[in-house]
Amino acid sequence: MPTEELLLPETTVTASCGAECAIETYEEVYRKPATLVDVNMHYCPGCAHSLIHKLIMEVVEDMDIQEKTIGIAPVGCSVFAYDYMDIDMQEAAHGRAAAVATGVKRLMPDKYVFTYQGDGDLAAIGIGETIHAVNRGENILIVFVNNAVYGMTSGQMAPTTLNGMKTTTSPNGRSAELTGLPIKVAELMAQLGGAYFVTRQTISSPNAVRRTKKALLQAFQYQTLKKGTCFIEILSNCPSNWKMTPIESMKFIDEEMAKTFPLGDIKVPVTINTKTEGGIQ
Amino acid sequence: MDTIKIKTPKERKVKGKVEINIQKCKGCELCLTACKENALKLSDSINIKGYRYMIANNDLCTGCVNCAIICPDAVISVFRTHPKKKPVDITPENIKDTIKSIVI
Amino acid sequence: MEAKLMKGNEALAEAAIQAGCDAYFGYPITPQSEVLEYLAVEMPKHNRIVMQAESEVASINMVYGAAGAGFRAMTSSSSPGISLMAEGISYLAGAELPCLLVNVNRAGPGLGTIQPGQGDYFQATKGGGHGDYRMIVLAPASVQEMADHVFLGFDLADKYCNPVMILSDGAIGQMMEKVVFQPYIHNKVDKPWATVGKPASRNRNFITSLHIRPEDMEVQNQKLLDKYNLMRKQEVRYEEFQTEDAEYLFVAYGLSSRICQKAVDLAREKGIKVGLFRPISLFPFPYQRLEVLASQVKLMLSVELNTGQMVEDVQLAVKGKVPVEFYGRLGGMIPTPEEVLLHLEKLMQ
Numbered sequence: 001m002p003t004e005e006l007l008l009p010e011t012t013v014t015a016s017c018g019a020e021c022a023i024e025t026y027e028e029v030y031r032k033p034a035t036l037v038d039v040n041m042h043y044c045p046g047c048a049h050s051l052i053h054k055l056i057m058e059v060v061e062d063m064d065i066q067e068k069t070i071g072i073a074p075v076g077c078s079v080f081a082y083d084y085m086d087i088d089m090q091e092a093a094h095g096r097a098a099a100v101a102t103g104v105k106r107l108m109p110d111k112y113v114f115t116y117q118g119d120g121d122l123a124a125i126g127i128g129e130t131i132h133a134v135n136r137g138e139n140i141l142i143v144f145v146n147n148a149v150y151g152m153t154s155g156q157m158a159p160t161t162l163n164g165m166k167t168t169t170s171p172n173g174r175s176a177e178l179t180g181l182p183i184k185v186a187e188l189m190a191q192l193g194g195a196y197f198v199t200r201q202t203i204s205s206p207n208a209v210r211r212t213k214k215a216l217l218q219a220f221q222y223q224t225l226k227k228g229t230c231f232i233e234i235l236s237n238c239p240s241n242w243k244m245t246p247i248e249s250m251k252f253i254d255e256e257m258a259k260t261f262p263l264g265d266i267k268v269p270v271t272i273n274t275k276t277e278g279g280i281q
Numbered sequence: 282m283d284t285i286k287i288k289t290p291k292e293r294k295v296k297g298k299v300e301i302n303i304q305k306c307k308g309c310e311l312c313l314t315a316c317k318e319n320a321l322k323l324s325d326s327i328n329i330k331g332y333r334y335m336i337a338n339n340d341l342c343t344g345c346v347n348c349a350i351i352c353p354d355a356v357i358s359v360f361r362t363h364p365k366k367k368p369v370d371i372t373p374e375n376i377k378d379t380i381k382s383i384v385i
Numbered sequence: 386m387e388a389k390l391m392k393g394n395e396a397l398a399e400a401a402i403q404a405g406c407d408a409y410f411g412y413p414i415t416p417q418s419e420v421l422e423y424l425a426v427e428m429p430k431h432n433r434i435v436m437q438a439e440s441e442v443a444s445i446n447m448v449y450g451a452a453g454a455g456f457r458a459m460t461s462s463s464s465p466g467i468s469l470m471a472e473g474i475s476y477l478a479g480a481e482l483p484c485l486l487v488n489v490n491r492a493g494p495g496l497g498t499i500q501p502g503q504g505d506y507f508q509a510t511k512g513g514g515h516g517d518y519r520m521i522v523l524a525p526a527s528v529q530e531m532a533d534h535v536f537l538g539f540d541l542a543d544k545y546c547n548p549v550m551i552l553s554d555g556a557i558g559q560m561m562e563k564v565v566f567q568p569y570i571h572n573k574v575d576k577p578w579a580t581v582g583k584p585a586s587r588n589r590n591f592i593t594s595l596h597i598r599p600e601d602m603e604v605q606n607q608k609l610l611d612k613y614n615l616m617r618k619q620e621v622r623y624e625e626f627q628t629e630d631a632e633y634l635f636v637a638y639g640l641s642s643r644i645c646q647k648a649v650d651l652a653r654e655k656g657i658k659v660g661l662f663r664p665i666s667l668f669p670f671p672y673q674r675l676e677v678l679a680s681q682v683k684l685m686l687s688v689e690l691n692t693g694q695m696v697e698d699v700q701l702a703v704k705g706k707v708p709v710e711f712y713g714r715l716g717g718m719i720p721t722p723e724e725v726l727l728h729l730e731k732l733m734q
Contacts, residue, residue, distance in 0.1 A: 026298060026362055030346045032355035041354060045332065046309030051353040067582045070454070073593075082591035088580035090453045091593035093476045096446035099438070103450025103458070104580070106434045107408055111582055129446070132439040206315045206347035239309075246309040 033061040035086045042080060046246020048203045048236040049078050052145055055209065056114070057085055059216045069112040070104050072097040074121040077151040081116055095126025098133035101140045112223050114141040120150040123159040123185050130189070137194025137228035141219045144185060147236040148257065155241030159183045162260050167241070182260055186233040190267040196228030198267040202235035202258065204250040222269070235261055295362055297344020299337045302356040306334035312348035312357060321348060388563040393531040393553065394419035396564045397461070397487060400535035402427055405571040406485070407456035408434035410444035412466060415499040416555040417489035420461045441466040445473030445486075452482040453592040455579025457539055461487035463555070464505050465496060467513065474548055475514030478609075479594025483542035485535065486520075486550045489558040490639075492690070492717040500717025501555035501640055506694035509552045510668040517606060519613045520548045521620055522667040524638040528562035530665075536569050541620065543574040545612055552667060554690065556640045556719065622665035623674060627653065631660025633729060634678060636699050637688040638664050640719070645688050647722035652729070659729065667695070675702035682707060686729055688720070689713045 032038070035057040041050045060069050066087055073081040075094035082089035092100040097115035105113040122130050122144050130142065149167055150156040156169040160182045164173040174182075190198040197219055201212040212234055219230035235257050237249035244252060299320075306328060312335055313321050320341035328334045335357075344361030371379055391399070398420045401409065409428060411421040421437060428435035434451070438444035444460045451458035462470060467488045477484055488509060492502030505513075509522045521541050523534040531553060538549040583589045596602040627649055628634065635645035642663040652659040662678060662685075664671050679685070685707055687696035696711040703709055712728045714720045 026360040028358060029297075029344055029361045030349040030357070030359040032358070036355055040305055040330070043353065045307035046311055046353060048353055050355070051351065054353070054355045067584050070580050070582060072450070073591075079595060082589070082593065086583065086589055088583045088589055089591045090450060090580050091480075091591065091595055092449070093446060093472055096442065096449075096473070099443040099446035100450035100453070102436075102443075103408070103410065103447035103452075104454045105450075106436065106447075107451050107454055107456045108581065128439060129443050132443065203351070206350045209350050246311050247314050250311065250314075 033057045035061045035066055037084050037086050039083065041084055043077065044240045046237065046239045046249065047077070048147070048234075049145065050084070051203050051209065052116075052143065052212075052234055052236065053078075053081060053084050055203075055213045055216055056116070056143065057087075058213060059220050060087060062217065063220055065112050065220070068110070069114070070108070072101045072104070072113070072115040074115070074117040074126075075152075076118040076121050078116055078118060078145065079152070095121050095124070096129055097121065098126065098129040098138070098140070098142060101142075102133055102136070102138050105138055105140050109139065109226070112141075112220055113139075114143060114220075116143045117145065118151065119144070119146045119148065119158045119160040119185075120153075123183050127159075127183075127185075130185075131192065134189050134229045134231060135192045135194045137196070139223055139226045139228065141216075141223060141230045141232065143216070144231065144233040145236045146185070146233055146261065147238040148182070149238050149241045151238050151241055155238070160185070160261075162256060184261060186231060186261075186266050189229075189231045194228045195231060195267055196225075197222055197230040197265075197269055199231075199265045200233040200235065200261055200263050202253050202263060204235070204237075204253040227269070233261070235263070295343060297342040297359060297361045298339040299342055299348065300358045300360070301335050301337060303334040303336075304328050304330070305354050305356045306332060307354055308332040308334050309353065310335070311351045311353065315347040315351045317345070317347070318343055386565045386567065388565050390561055391528060391564050392419055392561050393525075393528045393558045394489065395423045396528045396532040397535055397551070397553075397558075398423035398427070400532035400566065401459055401485075402431060402433070403566055403569055404536050404539045405457055406433065406459050406539070408436075408448075408451045408458045410436050410438050410447035410451070410458070410460050412438050412441045412444050412462065414441075414463045414466045416491060416501075416558050417461050417463050417487065419558075420487065420489075441469035442473065445470040445477070448484050449473060449477055449480070449482060452477065452484040453480070453580050455576040455581060457483075457485075457543075459485035459487070459539075461489065463489045463491045463499075464493050464502070467505060467508065471508075471514035473514075474520070475512075475516050475518060476594050477548045478514075478518035478520060479516060480592050481546040481609075482548070482592065483539075483546050484548050485538045485542055486548055488550060488552050490552060490554040492715065498717040499555065501557075501690060501719065502717055503554060503639060503641065503690040503694070504692075505552065506667065506689070506691065509550055510670065510698075518609065519616070519668055520550050521545070521616060521669070522550045522552050523622075524552050524665060524667050525557055526639050526642045526663065527557070528560060528564045531557060532564050532566060536567075540572075545616060547612065547616075552639070554640050555717070617669040620666055621669050621671045621673070623671040624663040624665060626661040626663070628660035628662060628678060628681075630658055631678075631681065632658040632683050633660070633733065634682045634685045635659065635661045635688055635725070635729075636664070636675070636685055636695070637661065638667060638695065641688045641690055644720055644722050644725060648725040648729070651722055651726050657730075657733075664695075670698045670702070672698070672702040675699060676704060676706070679703035679706040684732060685709045686732065687711050688725055690719070691715065
């Protein structure tokens with residue numbers, strides 16, 4: 001017998017020999033979702049865009065809806081989302097994802113349609129399209145990734161930039177007098193009649209990521225009910241433009257951003273049977 | 282000179298291990314803060330992209346999945362022992378196949 | 386076939402339904418609101434989608450979404466609204482999505498007036514949005530053509546995977562004439578690129594106009610250019626009226642061609658040999674036919690409802706062989722046939 005075959009990693013097998021051997025078997029408990037394309041992502045180290053891509057793709061895989069899902073990519077760092085998500089996607093003009101999603105969903109009401117947008121895209125140039133899509137109660141999911149700066153164009157001030165926060169276009173810190181206060185988009189959307197589920201989550205810790213994934217899962221499931229728009233704001237980071245390490249950026253989300261943008265559900269469907277297994281009835 | 286404290290593996294019911302795709306790792310260290318067992322650290326060498334990458338001490342791993350959940354680049358796979366130990370009969374005849382089925 | 390008396394805009398809308406248009410997204414603007422109004426009543430009867438969007442910007446992007454999903458989609462607007470759509474049109478052309486756009490041209494610039502104009506010729510034919518793109522532009526001159534061009538426009542859009550624009554004007558859109566709807570068979574084209582959800586059996590589809598590597602962008606630009614050249618070869622359309630023995634030639638499209646046609650009749654009564662050349666496709670422009678006519682006539686007069694736009698294409702076509710003159714009325718004013726003829730007679734002296 002060739003010896004190589006017996007060279008096993010120590011941690012893999014623990015065999016206590018006797019007349020009967022007890023062996024610990026390892027099972028896979030976590031891996032990259034198959035719906036996420038196996039390529040290097042262009043995002044900076046520690047950027048949560050790729051993390052949120054992964055979460056959405058996990059939900060698509062868990063629900064087994066790859067064949068029925070159409071995503072709309074924005075303009076911004078995540079413009080290449082279609083390179084990483086293994087689903088049919090359309091790349092929208094800057095800010096227009098909600099309108100494009102409307103076009104897709106109206107013609108294919110039984111498909112799952114979501115938009116993936118940043119704060120520059122959704123909260124600045126695209127706020128009009130977003131408000132109207134939510135007000136009409138389009139049965140889509142809007143994933144709003146809020147990292148308080150324009151990432152791709154290298155860190156300019158966004159509508160969600162915190163008061164006093166320094167960016168390349170607010171070098172002395174954002175001034176409320178000059179540029180107003182950050183827009184609380186999720187609260188704004190919750191005011192609209194067509195909004196069905198509005199929540200603000202983050203990805204700053206493993207548990208926060210779990211909560212975000214749960215919210216995404218719920219939102220995808222709600223689409224089948226055809227009761228209105230689901231809007232998930234995710235507080236995210238931009239280590240490169242915040243000039244922080246990824247770890248510092250996660251702390252900044254918890255300690256600073258969450259003060260301006262309180263986390264949690266803002267509008268939840270009235271009748272939820274939370275005890276029902278496998279989703280919402 | 283800094284000394285690195287190495288935790289000795291505790292007796293645990295559940296053991297884990299992680300596999301890291303080091304060529305895709307960007308060394309952002311988010312997994313490092315997520316790991317309560319200090320099983321992860323940054324390598325001294327760099328990968329093909331020029332990043333220092335994460336390496337794991339699987340003796341400390343509990344398979345809690347925290348590192349993989351927060352990994353932005355989805356480079357970590359996690360494995361865990363089944364909580365209930367399955368007794369397996371190993372005889373000289375089936376030893377090769379049994380070990381193969383466990384390892385692969 | 387039964388002839389109906391219809392408004393231009395309504396005939397266009399009815400044709401859209403008969404052409405199997407799956408979705409219409411629009412926004413009210415004079416003088417084309419009848420399209421949206423007509424479809425708001427009729428489309429639901431056929432289980433099609435009709436939506437009043439919050440802006441022209443939104444409606445063109447809804448068209449993008451629907452076209453990207455492989456459906457027949459259209460929108461319509463008038464000049465200021467088309468300017469708002471320019472971004473979306475550029476994206477549609479860049480992403481090579483078939484769709485039908487209608488511009489019921491009014492006079493401008495700015496908010497301008499709601500009366501007919503032809504000031505959007507440059508915008509339509511030279512690409513009103515950013516970047517290097519073209520779209521087929523059809524110019525109807527009657528209510529009948531408002532309907533016919535819808536069928537033709539949808540087919541051409543599908544054939545070339547490109548936006549097609551019907552460039553009408555406030556008068557053609559608002560006037561009532563008889564129209565006959567020819568039976569139309571919608572030969573559905575295969576759209577394997579459409580984003581309808583990715584089955585395991587194929588790679589994912591994505592609709593985009595982004596090619597960040599210059600090497601890729603150049604390949605895409607070249608592909609577009611080849612397509613535009615094919616259009617130039619295959620899709621030139623024009624109409625001639627009494628050009629066989631013409632010594633003088635009116636060149637006009639849309640509403641102004643109707644006026645010139647009458648002016649030709651008046652001139653012929655007077656014994657002046659005048660003909661009319663009417664481009665139906667403004668892009669591709671019938672350069673070659675005009676060049677041939679240039680060796681026959683003494684003078685060409687481009688009659689337009691603007692400050693002189695198509696006249697530049699006419700000059701390009703004749704390559705200096707004959708004088709090319711221009712006559713235009715502005716601001717929504719419409720010339721009479723007598724007025725046009727008088728201008729020609731002045732030039733003849």
